[in-house]
Amino acid sequence: MTTSDTPQPPEITEEHFLDTGTGVEAETEAEDTPPEIDRPWNPEQIRVNTKQFSLRNALDMIDDGSLQLAPDFQRGLVWKLAQKSRLIESVLLQIPLPAFYFAEDTDGLMRVVDGLQRLSTIHDFVRGGEARGFALKRLEYLQGAVEGKRFEDLPAPWKRRIYNTQIVTNVIDPTTPPDVMYDIFKRINTGGTPLNAQEIRHCMSKDRSRTILREMTSTAEFNAATNNMGGHIRMNDREMALRFAAFWLMGADGYAKYAAMDRFLQRTTAMLDNREEVTDARVKDLVAAFRKAMVNARLVFGDQAFRKWPQESSGRNPINRALFETWSITLAEYEAADLERRREEIVERARELMTVDYRYLEAITSSTGDVRRVMYRFEAIARIAEVGT
Template identity: 75%
Template sequence: MTTPEIQKAQAAREEYFLDDGTDVEAETEADDTTPEIARPWNPEQIRVNTKQFSLRNTLDMIDDDSLELAPDFQRGRVWKLVQKSQLIESVLLQIPLPAFYFAEDADGLLRVVDGLQRLSTIHDFVRGGDKSGFALKGLEYLDGVVEGKRFDELPAPWKRRINNAQIMAHVIDPTTPPEVMYDIFRRINTLGTPLNAQEIRHCMSRDRSRDLLKAMTATDAFYEATGMRDHIRMNDREMALRFAAFWLMDVEGYVEQAAMDPFLQRATRLLDSDDEVDDDKASRLMADFSKAMTNARLVFGDHAFRKWPEGVSWRNPINRPLFESWSLTLARYDPEDLERRKDAIVAEARSLMTRDIYYLDAITSSTGDVSRVVYRFRATAKAAEVGR
């Protein structure tokens, strides 16, 4: 391989959200990479019903927890006050809102798939009160009528317009297979600021996996290793999920799924199941994750899970493939052993990122390719044995 090819593979391009860097490296696919979802779905498996709700009924469902707005979903609440106000103005003007998508589970609970920002905004305005409600600002047509007013300050006719407004919702039936449901999420997720894969999984999952991933990423060990806490795009939860997936199913489990999305979906379902992952197993998972984070900080310091080829002193963004392979590997070692050998391990890891083009490819482009996943785990495991 030529030097330019190696330098290109060594480059780390950071993901951005709303013009701000996320401190996570963007994952790229090669031009000839086939899509992860290549199999055709049976159309009879896709069951979506269209229903109509009043906004009053919809807000009641949110308040009594029969319609869930995906707890801890920060990224869905980033609208500025003027954007929120103009949405409320559209409702007051009786302009029909775009259709919403809900997903129903076997217990009858509805989750918002598409339209979280809109429903969160309307709920905050109508039911938020003085604590989380807001006064209208920056209106275009009703500035001389309701500008500066909170919901409780609106005249009764304007309140009725909001409460009686009708919304259209496409409800995904609970009998729809999880893989098909995920693909539906992905396909409809095209307007506004699209959800990323972990945000979609968060919408589809249950409290058990959500709480576990949140607990894993809320530890001091994770923060010290990554610098992340409550990441705006849930990249922290995705990295914890990747660790959990390989911890539960190992690389052989990945080979069976042959793609990252179904692999992580499978892991989410396992974490949501008390039978598959009981409390004792969940505790061991968390302990190993915390140990991996502590060991990564011990060995790599500020460069943990980041590209760090020889001759480079700056701190690159976090690389997901490095995170999954090194975290799983380091969880198997005692800190005392790593402390003794850390200089040799760092040297070997930096050599891989400097000279091994196959390893660089495996952590840079088409990183979900089975052969690349297998290669980077094998190379990482070998590097971690240096000096024993």
């Protein structure tokens, strides 16, 4: 075979956000990959009600907890002061705001799904608390009237204009099936910086799963193994922890039932939110297994843990999600002393696999949710983990 005929390894592409690398490798889909939804939803399952609220009413609901702004969701902090100020200016100019999307649960509580940054900005300006919100800067039309003013400094008519502004909201009924709700979120998610899959799951989930994932990604063991990935601005850390939880709870064989990563992870989120399905004791075991996996990954691979590291490669690539889920689940089954004894041989075999096995490289690069690729990478790594035993 000539050099030109030799298969070339897939290109490694790092995800970027606001022109900055996220430290995580982008996952790509092959052109012939079938859609995850292989049949249309029953239209009768889609229940979305349109309601109107005044901004005062929406802000009061946020303050009393009946409308949640996705706790610890960092994307709401991305807007710059000029963007925030011009949103407030638009409200003062009585320019209609784009529709918002809320998700209602069975207890009547609502979560903001689309419009999180807008509502967070308005709440910050009006109800800034001790921080007194922010002062309006770099306005386009109202410089002479309100430039440099905070909400408390505005004349009463301007305050009333903000409070009385009506917003249109599409409220997704709690009887809408979770998978349908998730697909609705993906379809409406077309803003300037669309949410990724984990950010959508975070908006849909309840406090219990959020707390579990935050605990897992806040551990010293996770941050040592991932070069301080905890607190990731795109929540890729939470997704990696969720993938571990999914395969730890249901196994690679269980993945075949869902045959799509989104559905698999959405199901896991629902399980973590339900104490009857995943008890507190089970959560404790999950976190302990996760810590053990992170310690073992760092022990075996050092700074190269969960990254593509083929032979003849000396640099450090972004973290690869598929490598994270397979190696973390596999290494959680071994003791540190055993792995330390076999470390060099495991690393050698792992690097060889990433160099010569193009089927494996595809399984951790493109269409990584394909059932056959998921099973192949788990089987391949399981064989390597047993070397020298």
